[in-house]
Amino acid sequence: MIEQSILIAGRNGQLATCLRHLAALRGLPAVALGREELDLEVREGIDRTVASIGPCMIINVAAYTAVDQAESEVGKAFRINRDGAVALADIAWQRNIPFIHLSTDYVFDGAKQEAYDEADVPAPLNAYGASKLAGEAAVLAAHPLATVIRSSWIYSPVGSNFVRTMLRLAETRPIVKVVCDQQGNPTSAAELAAALLQIAERSLTDDRRTVAGIFHLTGQGATTWHGFAEAIFNGLSRRGVQPPTLEAITTDQHPCAARRPPNSRLDSSKAERVFGIRLPAWRQSLETCLDQLVGEGDPDAEGNRAGWRQRNASLPDHARGQQAAAAHL
Structure with a gap:
């Protein structure tokens, strides 16, 4: 039974939102803090905040995730993704409590033909990936028993992500163009949050060396x-929403400030061996997400269409859906 609070660094992002909601459902004491309460660019404030909470562990899902903007804000990206992360890890080590840190597939350059495993050498193509890789190394140096989780293409019914961007574009554009030469693993934030809490509970009861x-x-x-966009639009069609025309383009036809890896698939077999965790197939999880955003599949349900428009009325109109998707933490 966990008595002290789990401190979640991050509050309003999609993964932090899923974590705090799931923790509440499970009856786990948790405190989720956003930038206003926990500014990862101010070390002194981090020390004071953590001390005031006295957590039993820290889960860090806060990050600078504006992939293209990071090219012109390299210092800020490193201050949050490396320096802020290592400050939390250092405090957790001093307090002798577990630390879980979220990282990204963008630490790889995409040159490998197969899925990347943990033994592959990272080589990020952009400033965001470099800042997250530096954060990984700094975290493990400060807290040798920390757990670093790399994930990819995270989506949910909340926050800024590819699924919500595609829904918005489906409402506002007759034709949507999406790159077809970048591969990855779509990941449900809800499923990932459940896995993180399972790992968190284990880190509090087992030998921490087994989860490090x-x-x-x-x-x-x-x-x-x-392919991701195609699955989303097919899901809309099954729910009575007329999807736009989807066109495939290459990365060269969609210039961005930050380079993206052509292959960022991750091999999750180590996590399955160590933790017994295997996330569901992404297509299955996507259906659950669309059920929440649009409604259950019913081609005759006008209510699905009306409800979807109402729920998505306040979504930002991203000019480039793929760019929004790249900011996936």
């Missing part, structure tokens, strides 16, 4: 951004 190190954890199966 880097692990890959994503939804099962791989696709391209175009």
Whole structure:
């Protein structure tokens, strides 16, 4: 039975939102703090905040995730993704409590033809990936028993992510163009949050050496951004929403400030061996997400269409859906 609070660094992002909601459902004491309460760019404030809470462990899902903007804000990306992360890890080590840190598939350059495993050498193509890789190394140096989880293409019914961007574009554009030459593993934030809490509970009861190190954890199966969009639009069609025309384009036809890896598939078999965790197939989890955003599949349900428009009325109109998807933590 956990009596002290789990401190979740991050509050309003999609993964932090799922974590705090799931912790509440499970009756786990948890405190989720956003930038206003826990500014990862101010070390002194981090020390005071953590001391005031006295947590039994820290889960860090806070990050600078604006992939393209990071190219012009390299210092800020490193202050949050490396320096802020290592400050939390250092405090957790001093307090002798577990530390779980979320990282990204963008630490790899995508040159490998197969899925990346934890033994592969990272080589990020952009400033965001470099800042997250630096954060991994700094975290493990400060807290040798920390658990670092790399995930990818995270989506949910809340926050900024590819699924919500595609829904918005489906409402506002007759034609949507999405890149077809970048591969990855779509991952449900709800499923990942459940896995993180399972790992957190184990880290509080087992020998921490068994949960230490880097692990890959994503939804099962791989696709391209175009394949992901196609599955989303097919799901809309089954729910009575007329999807736009989907066109495939190449990365060269969609210039961005930050380079993306052509292959960022992650092999999650180590996490399955160590933790017994295997996330569901991404297509299955996507259906659950669409049920929440649009409604259950019913081609005759006008209510699905009306409800979907109402729920998505306040979504930002991203000019480039793939860019929004790249900010996936």
